[in-house]
Amino acid sequence: MDKSQGRISRPDAGPTAEIVTASGHRGLQIEELLIFEQGVPGRSGVDLPEPPKVKDRLNGMRRQGGIGLPGLSEPQVMRHFTRLSQKNYAIDSGLYPLGSCTMKHNPRLNEKMARLPGLADIHPLQPVKTVQGALALMHQLAHWLKTLTGMPAVALTPGAGAHGEFCGMIAIRAALDARGQQARRRVLVPESAHGTNPATAASLGFEVDSIPADARGRVDVAAFKAKLGPDVAALMLTNPNTCGLFEPDIVEIAQALHDAGGYFYCDGANFNAIAGRVRPADLGIDAMHINLHKTFSTPHGGGGPGSGPVVFSEALAPYVPLPYVVHGKDGFRLVETRESGAEPFGRLKTFHGQMGMFVRALTYMLSHGSDGIRQASEDAVLNANYLLARLKDVMTPAFEGPCMHECLFDDRFLKDSGVSTLDFAKALIDEGFHPMTMYFPLVVHGALLVEPTESETKAALDEFVASLRSLAARAKAGEAAAFHAAPRLTPRRRLDETRAARQPVLRWKPSGTSRQAAE
Amino acid sequence: MAETRYSKEHEWIRLDGEVATVGISDYAQSQLGDIVFVEVPEKGRKLTKGGEAAVVESVKAASEVYAPVSGEVTEGNAALTANPALVNSAAQGDGWFFRMKVANKAELAELMDEAAYQAYIKGLG
Numbered sequence: 001m002d003k004s005q006g007r008i009s010r011p012d013a014g015p016t017a018e019i020v021t022a023s024g025h026r027g028l029q030i031e032e033l034l035i036f037e038q039g040v041p042g043r044s045g046v047d048l049p050e051p052p053k054v055k056d057r058l059n060g061m062r063r064q065g066g067i068g069l070p071g072l073s074e075p076q077v078m079r080h081f082t083r084l085s086q087k088n089y090a091i092d093s094g095l096y097p098l099g100s101c102t103m104k105h106n107p108r109l110n111e112k113m114a115r116l117p118g119l120a121d122i123h124p125l126q127p128v129k130t131v132q133g134a135l136a137l138m139h140q141l142a143h144w145l146k147t148l149t150g151m152p153a154v155a156l157t158p159g160a161g162a163h164g165e166f167c168g169m170i171a172i173r174a175a176l177d178a179r180g181q182q183a184r185r186r187v188l189v190p191e192s193a194h195g196t197n198p199a200t201a202a203s204l205g206f207e208v209d210s211i212p213a214d215a216r217g218r219v220d221v222a223a224f225k226a227k228l229g230p231d232v233a234a235l236m237l238t239n240p241n242t243c244g245l246f247e248p249d250i251v252e253i254a255q256a257l258h259d260a261g262g263y264f265y266c267d268g269a270n271f272n273a274i275a276g277r278v279r280p281a282d283l284g285i286d287a288m289h290i291n292l293h294k295t296f297s298t299p300h301g302g303g304g305p306g307s308g309p310v311v312f313s314e315a316l317a318p319y320v321p322l323p324y325v326v327h328g329k330d331g332f333r334l335v336e337t338r339e340s341g342a343e344p345f346g347r348l349k350t351f352h353g354q355m356g357m358f359v360r361a362l363t364y365m366l367s368h369g370s371d372g373i374r375q376a377s378e379d380a381v382l383n384a385n386y387l388l389a390r391l392k393d394v395m396t397p398a399f400e401g402p403c404m405h406e407c408l409f410d411d412r413f414l415k416d417s418g419v420s421t422l423d424f425a426k427a428l429i430d431e432g433f434h435p436m437t438m439y440f441p442l443v444v445h446g447a448l449l450v451e452p453t454e455s456e457t458k459a460a461l462d463e464f465v466a467s468l469r470s471l472a473a474r475a476k477a478g479e480a481a482a483f484h485a486a487p488r489l490t491p492r493r494r495l496d497e498t499r500a501a502r503q504p505v506l507r508w509k510p511s512g513t514s515r516q517a518a519e
Numbered sequence: 520m521a522e523t524r525y526s527k528e529h530e531w532i533r534l535d536g537e538v539a540t541v542g543i544s545d546y547a548q549s550q551l552g553d554i555v556f557v558e559v560p561e562k563g564r565k566l567t568k569g570g571e572a573a574v575v576e577s578v579k580a581a582s583e584v585y586a587p588v589s590g591e592v593t594e595g596n597a598a599l600t601a602n603p604a605l606v607n608s609a610a611q612g613d614g615w616f617f618r619m620k621v622a623n624k625a626e627l628a629e630l631m632d633e634a635a636y637q638a639y640i641k642g643l644g
Contacts, residue, residue, distance in 0.1 A: 501553075
C-alpha cells in the first residue's frame with residue numbers, strides 16, 4: 001500500500017514509536033487513504049438502468065473524456081467519511097477554547113427546529129403566501145435583535161461578520177453621500193479591533209487610520225480625540241475588544257465622534273459577553289453586526305455558514321439593504337424594491353440570508369429567554385475570569401484586572417525557557433485539548449487567547465487548568481526539547497506549516513498512467 | 520559602505536548614490552518567524568513616507584511594510600516571490616524588498632542609525 005502521497009509527517013517517533021503494525025494502523029486509529037486512492041475502476045455502489053436513447057440537443061457538445069470519479073462501493077464510502085469525521089475535533093467532542101471564535105455548544109433543539117420540513121424544505125422563489133411561517137420567523141428574529149440591542153432597524157441578509165461590517169460601512173457611506181460629505185474618507189480603527197475592520201474600510205475605499213492602545217489594552221482616548229477631524233467618516237471599534245477587555249470610555253468616545261460628524265460602527269463579534277446586560281444603542285453606536293454563529297450558538301467553523309445581521313441607529317435606518325420583511329394587512333411580505341421613506345443602498349445577497357441560521361438563532365433566544373441570554377453572557381465572563389484567576393500565577397496575563405469573555409496571556413512566562421507559544425500549544429494537543437488562539441491579537445507578544453464560553457462546567461475548566469499548569473511548570477523546568485517534539489501522541493506529528501504555505505499541494509493527482517476512474 | 524538606517528516599524532534603508540535599498544530588519548524577520556509570502560511594489564510606484572509599500576506574511580501573521588522615506592520604486596526584488604525564505608536567511612542582504620529613488624534625502628536623517636535601533640529593539644524586550 002502506498003501511503004506516501006501528500007503526507008509529510010509520520011507517527012514514527014514518540015513514546016509509542018517502537019510499536020510497528022503490519023497494516024500501518026494504530027489500534028483503531030485507521031490510516032485513511034484519500035477516496036481517490038481507494039477507488040478501483042469499474043466498481044460501483046449503484047446499479048442504474050441503461051439510459052434510454054435520447055436525441056442529442058447539445059449541438060455536438062459532448063464530454064471529451066472521463067471525469068475521474070473513483071469507483072467505490074457504498075460501505076467504502078460510508079466508512080471513509082465516518083472515519084474522517086472521527087478524526088475531526090469539534091465542539092461536540094470537547095473543550096474548544098479558541099479565543100475570538102466563541103465555540104459554544106450548539107443546542108440540539110436548534111437542530112431539531114432547523115430540520116422541520118416547513119422550514120428546511122422551502123425555496124426562496126416560492127410564492128410568499130406559502131412561506132408565511134418562515135417570514136414570520138425572520139420578522140420575529142429581527143424584533144428580538146432590535147430589542148436586545150435597542151436599535152430601530154436591522155438587516156438580516158449579511159452572510160458573516162465581515163459581510164456585516166461591509167453592510168454597515170456601505171450604509172455609513174450612503175448616509176455621508178446623502179449629506180454631501182463625500183470628503184469624509186478617513187476611518188479610525190483601534191489597534192485592538194478585529195483584523196477584518198481595517199480590511200472592510202480599505203475595501204470600500206476608505207483610508208484607514210490606526211488608533212494606538214494604552215497600557216491597559218484599551219483605546220487611548222486622547223490619541224483618538226486628536227485624530228478627529230472634518231475628514232473622519234467613521235470609527236470602527238470592537239467592544240469588548242480583541243484583548244477580551246471592555247472599552248469603558250465608549251460613551252465618551254461615541255460623543256466625541258458624533259460631535260465631529262463621524263458615524264460609529266461597532267464590531268459586535270463579542271456581543272456574547274454583554275448580550276442581555278448592555279444595549280448597544282445606549283452606548284451611542286450607529287451600526288453593529290451580530291454574529292448569530294457566535295452569540296446565538298449556530299454552528300460554524302466548518303459546521304455551518306456564518307450569519308451576520310446588522311442593527312442600525314435612527315440615522316442609518318433608511319439605508320437598510322433589500323430585501324427585508326414587513327407585516328401588513330395581507331400578512332408578511334418581503335420588500336424587494338425601494339419603497340417610499342426608505343433609501344436602501346442595494347442588496348448584499350441573492351436572496352434573504354442564511355435561513356437555517358435564523359431558525360437556530362431564534363430557537364436559542366426563545367429557549368433561553370431574556371434571563372437565560374443574560375445568564376449565558378454572565379457565565380461566559382465568569383468562566384473566562386475563573387481561568388484567568390487559576391492561571392495568573394503560572395502564566396502571564398497580558399493586562400491587569402478582570403477580563404470579559406476571554407482571557408489573554410502573553411509569552412513572558414515562557415521567557416528564556418526555549419519554549420515558544422507555538423510549542424506550548426502543540427503540547428496542549430497531547431494533553432487532549434484543542435489549543436487556544438495563538439499569536440492573536442498582534443498587539444500582544446506571543447499571545448495566547450482563551451475563550452472557554454459558558455458551555456463548560458467547572459470540572460472541565462479545572463481539568464484544562466491542571467494541564468496548563470503542568471505544561472507551564474514543565475517549560476520552567478527546562479523540558480524545552482519535549483515541547484519542540486510535541487505533539488507526540490497524535491496520528492501525525494508536528495506538521496511542516498512553513499512548507500505547506502510555501503509549496504502547497506492543492507489537489508491530488510493520479511500517479512503514473514493508472515486512472516482511478518470508473519468511466 | 521553606505522550607512523543603514525532604521526524605522527520604528529523595523530524597515531531598514533541603505534542609500535547608494537540616488538537609489539536606496541529597503542527591507543525589513545533581522546529583528547523583524549526573527550519576530551515574524553518563517554516567511555511564506557512577500558508582495559513587493561512595482562517599478563514606478565510612488566511611495567509616501569510611512570505609507571504602505573509591501574506585504575509580508577509568515578506562518579504567524581501578515582504584516583504591512585511601510586516606506587521609510589518618500590520616493591519612487593525603481594525595482595522590486597523578484598527573487599522573493601519564488602523564495603520568500605530569503606527574508607529569513609538574509610533579511611538585510613539578499614532578502615531586500617525594493618529599491619527606490621529617494622525624493623528627499625533629509626528624511627533619512629529622521630531615521631535611527633544602527634546603535635539607536637539596537638537600543639530601540641532592546642527596549643522592546
